[in-house]
Amino acid sequence: MYDQKKVEEKWQQIWEANQLFQQSEGGDNHKNGGAVGDNIYLLFAFAYPSGNGLHVGHVESKTALDILARYYRMKGKNVFFPVGWDAFGLPAENYAIETGVHPSKTTVSAIDTFRRQIKRIGISYDWANEIATSHPEYYKWTQWLFLQMYSKGLAYQKDGKVNWCPSCQTVLANEQVVEGLCERCDTQIEQKDMRQWYYQITKYQDELISGLDEVNWPNATKAQQLNWIGKKTGINITYKVEGVNKPGGADEITCFTTRPDTNFGATFIVIAPEHELATKIASGEIRSKVFDYLDKASKKTELDRQQEGKKKSGVFTGLYAINDLTAKKMPIWISDFVLGGFGTGAVVGVPGHDVRDFEFADYINKLDKTGDQRIEVIRVVVGQDGDESEITKVAQVQEEQGLMINSDFLNGMSIHDATKKIMDYMEEKGWGKRVTSYRLRDWLISRQRYWGTPIPVVYDPEGNPHPVEQSYLPWKLPTDVDFKPTGESPLKSSQEFAERTRKYAVEVYADLITKKGWDVSGEGWRPEFDTMDTFVDSSWYFLRYTDSRNPDVFAKTEQIEKWLPVDLYMIGPEHIVLHLLYSRFFTKFLRDEGYFNFSEPFVKMRHQGMILGPDNKKMSKSKGNVISPDEIIEKFGADTLRVYEMFMGPLESDKPWDTRAVVGIYKFLQKVHRLVAELESEDVLGEAKVELQRKLHQTIKKVSDDIPKLKFNTAIAFMMEFVNLWQNVMIKENKTLSIKDKIAFIGVLAPFAPFLADELFEIISKKMSSETIYSGIHQTSWPAFSQELAKDDLINIPIQINGKVRAQLEVESDKVGDEKAIFNMIEGIESIKKYIDGHEIKKKIYIKGKIISLVV
């Protein structure tokens, strides 16, 4: 029995005292001396330091990267393994609202807790380059980045609809709105028009797609990013508008469609309530109806829309557009099933071949008593069912595939061929133009919140924005702020902030003030009260790490290019879309600004799965199924916790916690300690020892192969097999490994159970010499394996007859290549005679070293 708690605390102190993994600023590693070009950057997703401290999910992903870091260091690489905190954000602010404790205080204490816990589980982070986004020396550069974006026109202001929580009295990000409700208080979210700051991520939309080809990421992640960007090719068709009341300028309307092939069946047009023509084109009696509808539509919440389901509604504008293909008049309707933000905000209705169009037409036709507004349903495609009859039911609406009919020169073509042909035709006629449409929108970065990076902008007395001069950065977050939510940005309550702005204006804009005749004390100037979305902070932290204390630049090119792109990024699946997209956008922007030469920041990226509660459900306080890492460490030690989490299953998949199974790992580590430290025996040469040595070399090989593939569970399983054999040989034959081989095994174990490994290494070292200077296992080289020693003498080859295994053939490993000899050997095997005697062997197959297959 070894006291893992005592042992682990001892080694934690020794590592700390020796600054074992600490690197100098900028991540120079003097400890391992790897060659240039052997630089490896391992990145753990920026964590928010929550007051709850570390949970078992953190332990999993941090341990996985730590194993890689320790492994590569032992392989002689320069490893950069930094740590930092995504310290701005809503939770700290909300906590402050509840308790009155300033966010800067709670953040500092939360970080302290995390730091202590992380050190306790032995993560070999480089603490010399630790950063926090709430530190002025960090957000100075977040603000600088804003200025760069601004100067290139990529940061801009625009009016737009935002999510508003009437209970929290604040704007929320899209991701904080869950099914139309505020994620914190379950209040219905309203839409509000506000002037906000945006980053123009859409400038890079095509590159954000094509760049995915360069990176080694899970397919699922790439698919989700593509989904989010939502690139679609189609055509904008422009129709002439024939008005009952001809409005000024509204004599054309442009609709986006991906299915122009069905345009011979187009019988109406629908525009979104937000469409600019919606308010312009109607007049008279119709006008009031339109306004009534627009008013109702604008009041609808997300929830209303959801509850309505797909029920259609709409109002007629009194206008008609002309379908050039058929010369038919198409009534123009307004309906909220058409979205203002997608395509052109106008849709051409083909009720025969689009379910939504059909539902809308059906709704209108049932409502229409006079027949004046009847919408015609025309079939232009015949699907696989061969149905050519009139379309009267939703079930008949054919969308996916088929052949064209009732479509003049398209008749008989497949819909795909017809799509190309009609596009060419329309472009030729000048009726339409091929376009690409995207789902991705520009990134709204303003937040009416306190605990974030202030947007470095001031407004002059006329309300014009002026970016804060670079020399005035960091444009500090004021501290004299009342952060109770009032519906206004908390920074408005700061006296200091207002005064600072006036003083700044007087200093910087003296000429302008004089010229305009404004108040010379700076009266009338005000700062931007909004702060930035925390995703802005976390979109470039991986660059700052490389030069974390540089006061003159966000990071030197030399330092960035030394370490980036990141060799492995470990990140939770919850940030697949936004954070990764934003980081890639920043990277491409800074590349264009000439700061470095690569385009993708994360060459390889993997997700850790979720660790579920013992009940197979997501851990949560309310379910009472949360496992605390502290308890496990107290009972079994950090090594056990590490190895258990790595052994649970594949890193990427979700896995339930099994408290009973933890014991298995604990016993395994105790067994290793016993074999090395407690049991005495002689090193005797003999048969068993050869077998054990072979297994050792196979273990080194297996673990060396598995670590870079992140297959830690199978690596551990093989180490267990080795230890079981070792124990067996020890008990039955009183034989053990040589000192050298013991050290080799400890080396293999070291990345997984670093405390125990160093302890065992010390025990062995002390037996050999009385040296007192620390020189631990983590400073040694990764054990080498010998291909020769790892090779099995005998190989078992199964023999199949008609596809079933009937016997085994044991062959000396150097004879597996001799097919003729193998087949000769088979004939002598008693157990397969009964299957082949009296039969003609029709086929003989031998796959070298793997299988013999006979067909009789």
Place this chain on the structure above:
RNA sequence: GCCGCGGUGGCGGAAUUGGUAGACGCGCGAGACUUAAAAUCUCGUGAUAGUAAUGUCAUGUGGGUUCGAUUCCCACCCGCGGCACCA
């Protein structure tokens, strides 16, 4: 509805350029040591028939390709995640 991921013993999981399905761990059963317990160790453990040798069945379901399929193809079923009135 669309996109993606997955389905293997009582449980977590191993095994894929197609080659002995169930490594390793948990749990369970039997035994050794012990006055006893704990700890430790040994053996067994997919189902089914049989005293046994051995046979049959078995990787969500149904087909197919192959000497051979958890792995490849086709059609379905179920679970999870994301998006969704996106034209």
